[in-house]
Amino acid sequence: MTERNRDSGRKRDDTGLVGRAGDSAPDDSLRDRVDRLPRELPPARDLWPDVARRVARSSPARRARARFALAGGAALAFAAAASLVLALRGRHAVEPPSGVVASTPAPAPFATAAFPGEREYAAAERALDDELTAHRDAMPAGEAAVIDRNVRIVDDAIAATRAALADHPQDEELRAELDRDWEDKLDLLRDAVELPGGMR
Amino acid sequence: MRARFARLLACLSLLVVVLATSAAHAAAPVETRVTATATALVTIATVGGSLKVTGWNRPEVTVSTDGQAPVLTALDGGARVQIQGGLGDATLEVHVPKGAHVEARSIGAGVSVQGVDGPVQVSTATGNVDVTGGSGDVEVSSISGDVTLALGKADVRATTVSGRLSVRCTGGGTVFAKAVSGALRVAGGVMTRIEGRSVSGDLDVDATPQGSGPFVLRTHSGALRVTLPKNAPVAVQARSFSGHVDDGGDDAGAAAGAVLSLATFSGDIHVVRR
Numbered sequence: 001m002t003e004r005n006r007d008s009g010r011k012r013d014d015t016g017l018v019g020r021a022g023d024s025a026p027d028d029s030l031r032d033r034v035d036r037l038p039r040e041l042p043p044a045r046d047l048w049p050d051v052a053r054r055v056a057r058s059s060p061a062r063r064a065r066a067r068f069a070l071a072g073g074a075a076l077a078f079a080a081a082a083s084l085v086l087a088l089r090g091r092h093a094v095e096p097p098s099g100v101v102a103s104t105p106a107p108a109p110f111a112t113a114a115f116p117g118e119r120e121y122a123a124a125e126r127a128l129d130d131e132l133t134a135h136r137d138a139m140p141a142g143e144a145a146v147i148d149r150n151v152r153i154v155d156d157a158i159a160a161t162r163a164a165l166a167d168h169p170q171d172e173e174l175r176a177e178l179d180r181d182w183e184d185k186l187d188l189l190r191d192a193v194e195l196p197g198g199m200r
Numbered sequence: 201m202r203a204r205f206a207r208l209l210a211c212l213s214l215l216v217v218v219l220a221t222s223a224a225h226a227a228a229p230v231e232t233r234v235t236a237t238a239t240a241l242v243t244i245a246t247v248g249g250s251l252k253v254t255g256w257n258r259p260e261v262t263v264s265t266d267g268q269a270p271v272l273t274a275l276d277g278g279a280r281v282q283i284q285g286g287l288g289d290a291t292l293e294v295h296v297p298k299g300a301h302v303e304a305r306s307i308g309a310g311v312s313v314q315g316v317d318g319p320v321q322v323s324t325a326t327g328n329v330d331v332t333g334g335s336g337d338v339e340v341s342s343i344s345g346d347v348t349l350a351l352g353k354a355d356v357r358a359t360t361v362s363g364r365l366s367v368r369c370t371g372g373g374t375v376f377a378k379a380v381s382g383a384l385r386v387a388g389g390v391m392t393r394i395e396g397r398s399v400s401g402d403l404d405v406d407a408t409p410q411g412s413g414p415f416v417l418r419t420h421s422g423a424l425r426v427t428l429p430k431n432a433p434v435a436v437q438a439r440s441f442s443g444h445v446d447d448g449g450d451d452a453g454a455a456a457g458a459v460l461s462l463a464t465f466s467g468d469i470h471v472v473r474r
Binding site for chain 1 (some may be wrong): 307308325326341343344359361362378380381397399400418420421439441442463465466
């Protein structure tokens with residue numbers, strides 16, 4: 001069907017209203033009625049007292065308290081989710097290296113064994129890990145396997161050091177070793193992200 | 201009939217000539233050159249094959265390859281030269297002024313650099329790296345390729361993930377070396393700084409620390425072995441959380457001199473004075 005046929009029997013006037021061809025009188029009548037409509041309609045009652053009452057209820061202090069509560073709730077939810085994820089991840093990375101003494105206890109999950117600064121390291125790790133996942137397809141064959149194997153090695157080192165530190169919390173050298181392990185992990189992820197990226 | 205045969209023969213002859221010319225052209229190495237300053241920054245990016253960079257006493261950069269012709273660009277009157285090439289299994293041979301600053305990046309290509317006294321920076325993923333004869337700043341990073349540096353006096357920063365890393369500075373200098381599972385070996389004469397770190401790879405050092413350093417060697421589970429000159433004034437501080445420690449006994453450097461700090465989590469420490 002052509003455009004012409006589809007529109008046959010109809011006409012569009014300059015108000016945008018569509019009417020049937022040949023019924024121009026009802027069209028004019030409609031425009032007259034529209035023109036006669038009042039330009040303003042005053043409200044049936046005074047609405048301002050209600051508005052004022054609602055504005056008073058949401059004062060700046062009240063709004064700040066609400067925002068604070070919302071932010072606190074979000075932070076708690078985030079912390080709970082992060083702890084759960086890290087705890088689950090920790091269960092997969094707890095095999096101690098062969099050189100560790102047999103009495104070393106199995107590393108506790110991250111959520112309960114986190115030492116100062118570890119959360120920041122973990123956040124940086126997650127960001128780099130996300131970036132690495134995005135770049136993974138561009139990595140040369142075999143390189144991803146090397147990275148994965150070495151990530152496990154560093155994870156094992158972190159877990160072993162963390163377990164030892166849990167038993168010797170005052171040992172400054174262990175504390176420094178845990179920092180070094182984390183830095184090794186971040187360096188490794190950074191290298192993995194940056195090296196193929198530089199060639200693109 | 202004879203005329204048709206003659207035309208066919210002529211066409212075949214022409215085809216043979218064209219094919220022979222093409223084959224000869226393909227086998228001949230492609231060489232391009234540009235003028236460069238004595239200390240030009242030469243950046244090279246390759247993907248596969250192999251890359252060989254050699255320093256020479258001419259103010260120019262040449263590139264020859266048995267594969268696809270590389271893109272060679274000179275900028276700023278030869279102060280900067282860029283080379284893009286090395287696809288497939290081709291060998292890329294580059295000559296640069298001896299004092300040039302070389303930056304080479306590769307994914308799978310093996311990289312060798314010889315006789316360049318300017319700064320050398322090489323990064324690869326899987327290719328091996330060899331740098332010999334240089335005496336400037338040398339910075340190398342690799343994922344799984346082996347790294348071998350045989351230098352005069354140099355300042356070295358080398359990192360690898362799982363490759364073996366060997367640094368020899370016969371004229372001394374400074375070394376920072378780091379690996380995850382790769383083994384590290386540092387050897388040289390008088391070194392004014394040695395920093396080595398490995399997670400599970402072993403770390404071997406045979407050198408003479410001198411001065412204020414730092415001289416710090418650490419592993420997590422890798423073994424740590426150090427060889428020092430018998431009477432070198434070097435104080436050794438060794439500590440391991442669960443590994444065995446043998447600090448060589450005779451502390452010749454207790455009075456004065458360099459302080460060598462060794463630490464592992466579970467790797468053994470062994471110090472020898474010879």
